[in-house]
Amino acid sequence: MLSESDLGALAITLKLALLTTLILLLLGTPLAWWMARSRWRFKFLLEAVVALPLVLPPTVLGFYLLVALGPHGPVGGLMESLGGRSLAFTFTGLVIGSVFYSMPFVVQPLQNAFTAVGRRPLEVAATLRASPLDRFFTVAIPLARPGFFTAAVLGFAHTVGEFGVVLMIGGNIPGETQVVSIAIYDHVEGLEYVHAHWLSGGLLLMSFLMLIAVYALNRRFSVVQP
Amino acid sequence: MTIEARFRIDRDDFSLDVDLSVPSRGITALFGPSGCGKTTLLRAIAGLEYHHDGFLKVGDRTWQDSDCFVPPYRRPLGYVFQEASLFAHLTVRRNLEYGIKRVPAAERKVSLQQAIELLGIGHLLERRPARLSGGERQRVAIARSLAVSPRLLLMDEPLAALDVNRKQEILPYIESLHNDLDIPVIYVSHSPDEVARLADHLVLLEAGRVTASGAISDMLTRLDLPLAHGSDAEALIEATVAGHDEAYHLTHLDFTGGRFTVVRKELPVGSAVRLRVAARDVSLTLEWQSGTSILNIFPAIVDEVIADGEARMTVRLMVGGVPMLARITRKSASVLGLKAGKLVYAQAKSVALLS
Incomplete structure (x- = not known):
């Protein structure tokens, strides 16, 4: 079964993935x-x-993020000189790393979706008195909705699955920066295969369910398109 | 009140140089072959494309000059694109409401209900665009553009993407805009048939230049323009229904040059109709013919005669001030001694009613 530290890793993973997805959707x-x-x-x-x-x-x-965020890097140094602490080996650092790492998985589906919307619906909206911002929110975003869904799910799933970046800049601090993928690695290192199975199986199931949702919903959306 | 437009666009592969003044009532057709710049001009008028060398004034409002450019969403215009371009994520009703909601209440002259009734789309309101036929979609698009109470309606070949039957479905609705709403329309087309049915005013475009512009009946019959020389050359005549001949099942149509008699049409007396008389259906005689099966004979004055190839001539006639065309052989012209100012009788073998 899942130990307390496994549950902690799971909570951190979900928090990290949610926060990263949210930031990536906004940016x-x-x-x-x-x-x-x-x-x-x-x-x-x-x-x-x-x-x-x-x-x-x-x-x-x-590695590069660790250098940048560490106490001697430009970002980490700035944080320390402002009286904070460097961002290496912190949850904030993890979020920053994940945002970079998962960016293409969010930006590319969105870009494709906006490209597919094309100029025409926006021109139509302009001739119907909608200002540029108005057109963006009432035409571009609703028409790109399948892209948003894909972007959110891929960004989330990809963040859940990251390992290398987290290990480099987050270290492996249980309860603070230890995520599921690293917990699994630890279990395997310690030959605790039962724990590794539980966590791995859980991630497998979650990833599969999310992808099913993407494909099923995109099929439904595409029926609505002309 | 007029619409004045001046645009100069220079691109590597295309140039447009237009200085245009069109009446701000009725339907003005921009007519020309593909690639002549019709759509570019229409998009410039709408403000969908910005060209710095431009001037546009609609009535007393300046929409563009050297130091002002009103963005399209602040121009009180309606635009119908070649493809209906309905918002796929909204129902027909919400498509129609999209524009209305953004027009201040004081400027709403066309009600949603009026637009729905004009285009006959009341039964489609709750549907999604994906579940409409091509013709239905375009009717919704036209209604949507009318519902913003435009002071100018721009239509970019709204029928070009439709098959013949769908065109016939929509034409009457566009014709009725004419009578039911007092909104000037600029209508881009490369179809002579649509132009003849719809236009009051015609602007001929070729390779980015305006070659001629004027009232449709003059433009179609001007011998210095290509329209009068094609095999489909024709004249348009505005007439009113004068009465019906019940015994012979005929309808009388009066125009300033006389009276046409055609096979009975179910039209109320007094209603306006547009007639089209093809040049090849008009023959000329020097005297009034009594023993003839042709009903429509009018005294006419020859205005101009011009050769069309080796064998044929095109004659422009004035029938009570209304221009008509006759296509005859060069031999006949010579036998009749046709020249400007001569009095002849024009016999129209066939007449088509357009509305």
Whole structure:
């Protein structure tokens, strides 16, 4: 069965994934909107940066974040000089790392969804007296709804599954930065296969259920589209 | 009151240079081949595209000049796109309400109910756009654009994406806009048939330039323009229903040049109709013919004669001030001695009623 520290890891994992997803939806929506609409010549550079975590080994990303967030890094140093503490080995640090790590999984579905909406519905809304902000909230977002759902679920699931980044910048502090994927690793290291089974099975089931929900709902949404 | 539009657009593959003044009542057709700049001009008028070298004034309101550009959502216009472009996430009713909600109550002249009735879409209100036919969708789109009480309605080939039957389904509704609402319409089309049915005013565009513009009946019969030279060349005549001949089952239609008699139509006396007389259906005689089966004969004055190829000539006639065309052989023209100012009799073999 699950031990108390396993439950703690589970709670931290869910909290981390929820918070990361929320932040990514807030930051990713304007970014994806801009990337879908902009005709800026160098847009591809930004697209490459957003996609980087897809190909970068998580330990590399984690290493650079550790350097940046640690007491001698630019961010961590700034925090310390302001009387705080460096962000390495803290939950906040984990959230920052996860936001970078899961960014493409949120931004890309949103960008695709906004691109699929196209210009026409927004032009129609403009001729129906809707201001740019009004059009964004009443036309672009509702029409991109399947993309939002996909983005949220992928961002959440991907954050739940991360390992390398968390290990690098979060360490493995039970009750503070120990997430499920690392707890499983610890169990295996300690030959506690029963615990590892429970946690792994739980994650497997959760991931599968979330993907089922994505595909089922996207099919329903796509029927509504003309 | 007029609509004045001046736009200069220079792109690598396309240029538009237009200085246009159209009456702000009735339907003005922008007519020309694909790629001539009709849609670009319409989008510039709507403000959907910004071109810095532009001037646009509708009535007493300036929508664009060198130091002002009213964004499209602040222009009191309606726009019907080639594809209906309904909001897929809203029902028909909420599509219609989308614009109305954003128009201040004091500016609402067309009610939702009026728009619904004009386009005959009352039975579709709770449906989703995906469950409408192409024709129904376009009717909803037209109603939606009317429901914002536009001071100017822009229509970009609203029938082009539809098959012939759907076109016939929608044309009467667009024609009725004309009579039921006093909203000026700019209608982009490359279909001569639509133009003949709908337009009051015609602007000819070619390669980004306005080649001619004027009242539809003049434009169709001007011999210096291509419209009068095609095999479908025709004249339009506005007439009113004068009465019915019950014995022979005929209807009399009066216009300033005389009276047409056609096979009976169920139209109330006094209603306005538009007639179309093809140039190839008009023959000319020097004297009034009595022993003829043709009912519609009018005295006319030859206005202009011009050769159409080796064998044919096109004759522009004035029938009581109304222009008509006749397509005859060069030989006939020579035998009759046709020249400007000559009095002849025009016999119309067939007449089509447009509305």
